[in-house]
Amino acid sequence: MKTQRILMLCGLIVLAATGAGIGLAQAVLANTAEKPHAVTRARTAGDAIAGLPARLKTAASHVGLELGTTRQVAPDVFLANKNDGELCMIGTAHGMTMGCGSSSDFFGGNSVQYGISEDGAPSAPTALTIFGVVRPDVRSVRVVFPSGPVDEEVTVDGGFSVTATAAQLASGRPTQLIAYGQASRIIQTFALPQS
């Protein structure tokens, strides 16, 4: 009887330890998945924002953006830390714009973080670039304009940038952003704001 109790206790301890181990591994994997890959790799000279006007450097510093931490993830698309601990996605196609959020949960459960930089009134933009950063399972994105779709492979750093042509802009604002995984599987679809 005593032996049985000891064996039962040992079994419970092993089960608890295994469960805790699995939970820890899942937590670690989840955290890793929510952080853009590019911020975990070594920074290179090519990661700096080249040609940034002095005025924008001053403005960036002014809001706490740490330009010494930038990682370029696609043409005109960068990630950088802020001095309050946030992680920021920066677009430089039309001036400089950025969105900032949690560095440990940057995607907030989504497959893509995207931004739309533009010039001109929202009803008739004269220039427009949609850019972003994706989770590792996203292979490509599709930006749907009224005139038709534009497909773009994501970079090895998980970034993308699509600048509208004059003809695409003339057809109207983009309406959807679609994230694709392997074998063209749709992972997530975003309805883009029309105003």
Place this chain on the structure above:
Amino acid sequence: MPRTSSACSMKKPRVGVAAVVVVSALAFASAAAAFTYAGPKTWLPSWDANTGYQTNWYADTMGGKGTTGYSSRVAFIDPAGNWHWSYTDTLPNTTTFAGDNASYKAYCKNNDTVSYVATCYAS
């Protein structure tokens, strides 16, 4: 943002230096501080806000959304009504930077289809 300038007497070096330090600190604080022009409040879909016209902007932010997923637009608009550096995203803090020193009003908008709490501030 407007900078403070001053001329301090150097007849009493210690007092003068201290005055320069204080004035510089105040000027820096003035330049560094963003001011809130709308919120924090609940923004219904399409609600927007803007400042008056002013020169020497650094940045315009719609932030404090707390979580990702709420779409905001920020922009600078010149006195002729032209939009510059307009930007939309769904991150908790959405920011655009002024590319020059000209006169603009800072603008922010909830361009999502749902309401959310946020604050618009500029510097």
